Amino acid sequence: MDKERGGKDFCEDKSVSVSVRQILSCCWGEYCVSHVVGDYQLREVEKALGCYGNKNGCFVFYCERCGEYIFQSMGCNSRLCSCCGKRYADQWAVNLSGAMFGVSHRHFVMSVPDSLWSFLRDWDVMRAYMDAAIKAFEDYFSLIVRRSVRVGVIVVLHPFGKDMRFQPHLHLLLTEGGFDNAGVFVKCCYVPADGFRKKWQYEVLRKLQEAGLPNEVATLMYEKYRKGFYVWLHKRGTINHSKLIARYVGRYVRHPAIANSRITFFDGKIVKFFYVDHEDRQVNVEMAAEEFITALIQHIPPSQFKMIRYYGAYARSVKGKYGTKVRSSIKQLNLSHFGFEKLIYCPYCHHKLGFVAYCKKPPPPNKEKLEYWIESSNQKTRN
DSSP: OEEEEOOSOOOSOTTOOOOHHHHHHHHHHHHHHHSOOOHHHHHHHHHHHTOOGGGGOEEEEEETTTTEEEEEEOOOOOTTOHHHHHHHHHHHHHHHHHHSOSSOEEEEEEOOOGGGGGGGGSHHHHHHHHHHHHHHHHHHHHHHHTSOOBOEEEEEEEEEOTTSSEEEEEEEEEESEEEOTTSOEEEOOOOOHHHHHHHHHHHHHHHHHHTTOOHHHHHHHHHHOTTOSOEEEOTTOOBOOHHHHHHHHHTTSSOOSSOGGGEEEEOSSEEEEEEEOTTSOEEEEEEEHHHHHHHHHTTOOOTTOOSEEEEETTSTTTGGGGOOOOOOSSOEEEETTTTEEEEOBOTTTOOBOEEEEEESSOOOSOGGGHHHHHHHHHHHHHO
16 A cells, blocks of 8 residues: 655545446456455445435425425445445434433543454454443443443444554443433543543453453553553533534444545556545555455445444433433334335424335425426326
């Protein structure tokens, strides 16, 4: 991988329009001949290649309370599709904002040294990596407030960095405090960073040792990182509005390792793209097409692996016991035959939606033509 630092002009050619789908369409067949591809990776790529985004058509619903039509575009739901990935992330963010407890939250990012990344390539080990987060928070918050509390934690696994390399780190949404045994929320605004880094280090190394990490490697990690492992707190600190935090973290949910807007060149053999590093500098990257595809599909998890997990007070089995009126703002029904998710409740007022029609084409931008368009689509469907 070749890298070259530059200035603020991010793209070599602003007029260039290259997509992940275009690269896969050109090179995937040859790539499968020369590389070992997992069944779950093959399925995700094939879904993305067969997707036409909003051109696939849509289902139309009507909300009597809002007096508005709601459209649900059909898509592939592939983890490699930029169009469907954004739609999934947007729906998840809306859903999450309606499902969070009415308390203040914080956003943490947690990771381990890069020398441990190779051990995390096993997806079973990655589960242990995510499990360690809730243990660290519950024990540490209980220590601070001097009583046993159950923290609500939502963990989002983000397996890649801006350069598409394997860089597994965790984004966490957590309640700023926890529920005690009586169901009373105990607020805890202050989390000593130094102490918590050490607690995170201890819990994640303990979990990884249970998963097979050699003891001598764990001992080396304690000796080398005496201040603990990486923990970053969002600069906003406390976030009281659930929609803000959900929208922010929603960017990390189910989207490809690279956005189409960052790809600047593709000639069938070479791919060029850029990213902006933590010092706000552009880094230009050049890869062979097969190297690019390898970097892309390595982040696809097995079909049963959950990239988003709910722990503590947010765990499904205990969430209702705390007496907080929490429900999802969008209930979803998986329709595997169509390959998309159907809206049941209005994303704006949460009123139950009425099904109107299935349309083979996307809706017209002119609202005056909308009712005629829906009626025409209904007639074609009936015929």
